[in-house]
Structures are given as C-alpha cells and as structure tokens.
Amino acid sequence: MSFFQSQKQKEYIQKLEAAIQSFTDRSEALDDSKGFPYENIQELKEFGYPQLTLAKEHGGYGGSLYDFLLCQEKIAQYCGPTALGIGWHVGTVLSLSEKRPWEKGVMKELYDEVSKGALINTAAS
Numbered sequence: 001m002s003f004f005q006s007q008k009q010k011e012y013i014q015k016l017e018a019a020i021q022s023f024t025d026r027s028e029a030l031d032d033s034k035g036f037p038y039e040n041i042q043e044l045k046e047f048g049y050p051q052l053t054l055a056k057e058h059g060g061y062g063g064s065l066y067d068f069l070l071c072q073e074k075i076a077q078y079c080g081p082t083a084l085g086i087g088w089h090v091g092t093v094l095s096l097s098e099k100r101p102w103e104k105g106v107m108k109e110l111y112d113e114v115s116k117g118a119l120i121n122t123a124a125s
Contacts, residue, residue: 009067013074019047023079030081040082044075045117049086053094058108059115060093068094089119 004010023040030037044050053068054060063071068090076083093114100107114120 003070005066009070012061012067013070016047016049016071017074017078019043020075020078020082023075023082027079027081030079035081037079037082037085040079041086041119044082044086045119050089050093050117050119051115053090053097054111054114055097058111060111063094065094086119088121092120092122 002010004013020040020043022043023037026037026040029035030040048061049071051060052063052071054062056062061067072083072087072090075086096102096107096110102110110120
C-alpha cells in the first residue's frame, strides 16, 4: 500500500531515503548516549531537508503537512532521535509559514536565514 499522493512525493522520499542510509549505523549509539544527532542533522542540511516546508518563493521546497509527515516517518525508520531533532525545525517553519504571525519584514529575514541553512525552533512550556 502506498501513501504517496504524487510522483513528486515518491521521488523526494526515495532521494531522502538514499541520503539517510548512514543514520542506521549511528542510531543505537545515539539512543544509548542520549546524544544529539549532529552528524545526521548536518547530512540532512546538505540534502536540503530543512527547507522542506519553506515556501518556494523563499527558496524552499514548499512542502505540505502531509509531505512533512511522510518524510518524518521515513527519517524515524532510520533514526528516531534525528527525526525528533529535525522535526522541531521543519514543523516550526511549516507553522510559521501558515500562520505568518510576525511583520512581513521579520518573516522575510527569518525565511532568508532558513533558506541559507539556519535551523529554528520555538520555546513552549
């Protein structure tokens, strides 16, 4: 059974899966050490994954919530800590893109930084 809604989604997930093969080798050690997956996150940055939910007009892929969930599921199959770590960023970008809670100039500055590889998160308690 396939959950892909388009050929483009399927191709992106296949490319993502090829890019994250090495995560399996590091996953158990990360779980045991409770460490942060710096190397995996760097590889995802090189792949361009942090721009998944960034709008196309800002240099991103323009991915939807559904795209995000498909990708997160694939990453989690290879390394749970990495899926958790990068999921905060990609989900935050998606939320900000949908809600646009700040002044336009501030949003543009943030999107410019994300398009260059910056990672973001929110603080909530």
